[in-house]
Amino acid sequence: MxxxxxxxxxxxxxxxxxxxxxxxxxxxxxxxxxxxxxxxxxxxxxxxxxxxxxxxxxxxxxxxxxxxxxxxxxxxxxxxxxxxxxxxxxxxxxxxxxxxxxxxxxxxxxxxxxxxxxxxxxxxxxxxxxxxxxxxxxxxxxxxxxxxxxxxxxxxxxxxxxxxxGPYFKGGLTPSNFITSLYDRAAPNGTGAAKVGGNYAASLLPNYEAKKRDFADVIYLDPATHTKIEEVGAANFFAITKDGRRFVTPQSPSILPSITKYSLLWIAKHRLGLEVEEGDVRLDRLGEFAEAGACGTAAVITPIGGIQHGETFHVFYSETEPGPVTRRLYDELTGIQFGDREAPEGWIVKV
CATH class of the missing domain: 3.30.470.10 (Aminotransferase class 4, branched-chain amino acid transferase, N-terminal domain)
Known part of the structure; x- marks a missing residue:
């Protein structure tokens, strides 16, 4: 049978x-x-x-x-x-x-x-x-x-x-809240700029602890001083200044060079007419920014509603709605990816 x-x-x-x-x-x-x-x-x-x-x-x-x-x-x-x-x-x-x-x-x-x-x-x-x-x-x-x-x-x-x-963080373009971590994602002269499994294994415990407190993930700070933002969990960080004119993202030898981030730097400058800057994003100067977000292949763009640091919770544009510049960046990026907007030369390979 x-x-x-x-x-x-x-x-x-x-x-x-x-x-x-x-x-x-x-x-x-x-x-x-x-x-x-x-x-x-x-x-x-x-x-x-x-x-x-x-x-x-x-x-x-x-x-x-x-x-x-x-x-x-x-x-x-x-x-x-x-x-x-x-x-x-x-x-x-x-x-x-x-x-x-x-x-x-x-x-x-x-x-x-x-x-x-x-x-x-x-x-x-x-x-x-x-x-x-x-x-x-x-x-x-x-x-x-x-x-x-x-x-x-x-x-x-x-x-x-x-x-x-679908989206890496639940809600897609709905803002998520994050918390700074005392753990370091990578050593200053370690493998932070390489996409290797050890960096992610080290992130499992901080991520677990953040989610227990109802945050989407952690914000990793610079390992030397813990005064500057480096990465958002498994994504890169960006922010928009209050005048709406500058796109700012951290720069450090221990940050993974995100392809999405560098695409957004180009889009911000050439499509949105913003000034772009890679530099320090200090925790004590978050008040300079109207919007913030996490970006990466998996995350695409996830707006950051607020960041918990110690006893302080800093809210950016909104905990419920993406900011206007973040929305424009998202629309432009996904428009290029899905073929609805013209792509810069060499960005798209047709299968």
């Missing part, structure tokens, strides 16, 4: 997805990309349906944190086409992370090709245009192979998988 196949069909799996109410959580898609580095070179790479990795127990990724990752998105446009947003910048940032951790770099064309293959293979998982959702891609590179000593790995694995997502 043949046992009936009770696995859900692809049509059923897709029908079960509520495209208009996606959160930021894992949904298994059909195919992902794998490529191995051994004896000084990368293999040709391939797509696989298996979402489990089989790696050596002595892999440096498991014991010494020799790994890095990226995050980027594919967007469904109104005409049905698909946009990848600035994948060359993700490739360049991953290459910088690899240099910091003594891992082989993946060439930019190989990185983009892998992302394109994964998007094409999972196109039916891209949320429909108008839902606000997107297909999140997670490229990662890890040290593998038989090893026990503290040294660079003998082999490496590069992979890209994807999953449909």
């Amino acid at each position: 043949t046992t009936p196949d009770t696995r859900p069909t692809e049509a059923k799996r897709l029908a079960d997805i509520d495209w208009n109410n996606l959160g930021f959580s894992y949904i298994k898609t059909d195919l992902r990309y794998l490529s191995y580095w051994k004896d000084g070179e990368w293999d040709e790479g391939r797509l696989t349906g298996d979402n489990r990795l089989h790696i050596a127990e002595g892999s440096t990724a498991l014991h010494y944190g020799q790994q890095c990752f990226e995050g980027l998105k594919a967007y469904r446009c109104a005409d049905g086409s698909i946009n990848l947003f600035r994948p060359d910048q993700n490739a360049a940032r991953m290459q910088a992370s690899c240099r910091r951790l003594l891992m082989p770099e993946l060439p930019t064309d190989r990185f983009i090709d892998a992302c394109v293959q994964v998007v094409r293979a999972n196109e039916h998982f891209i949320p429909p245009y108008g839902t606000g959702g997107s297909l999140y891609l997670r490229p990662f590179l890890i040290g593998v192979g038989d090893n026990i000593g503290v040294r660079t790995a003998p082999e490496f694995l590069f992979s890209v998988f994807c999953t449909p997502v």
Whole structure:
């Protein structure tokens, strides 16, 4: 007697997805990309349906944190086409992370090709245009192979998988409140500017404690003095001055260089006509700013309603509504990503 196949069909799996109410959580898609580095070179790479990795127990990724990752998105446009947003910048940032951790770099064309293959293979998982959702891609590179000593790995694995997502912070463009942390995200001369897992492992406890107090996440301060804002949890920070003329974002060697932030710096200057500045954002001068926000691939733009620091709670524009400049930045950025507004040259790769 043949046992009936009770696995859900692809049509059923897709029908079960509520495209208009996606959160930021894992949904298994059909195919992902794998490529191995051994004896000084990368293999040709391939797509696989298996979402489990089989790696050596002595892999440096498991014991010494020799790994890095990226995050980027594919967007469904109104005409049905698909946009990848600035994948060359993700490739360049991953290459910088690899240099910091003594891992082989993946060439930019190989990185983009892998992302394109994964998007094409999972196109039916891209949320429909108008839902606000997107297909999140997670490229990662890890040290593998038989090893026990503290040294660079003998082999490496590069992979890209994807999953449909909605907003990272609940509420999308609704403001969220944050609290400053006594924990440091990264050391002044550590790996803060590299997108490596250790930075995020260190953030789990502060994030947990912030959420217990009903805050969306923590604000990390500069590790040397704890007087200046550096990052917002897993996102970058920006603020708009009270005169509405300046876009300000922190500058520090321990901040991850956000592709979204640098895109917003360009948009603020060239599309909104604002002055832009990377510099110190001091806690004792928050009163200079009318609006503030968190930005990143996952967060897109999340307005910051207020920041709790010690006994003081500082409110920016509103705890319930995004400020007008933040709204314009969001509309311009997402308009470019979804193909509704003209993109600067080289920002969009059509899949």
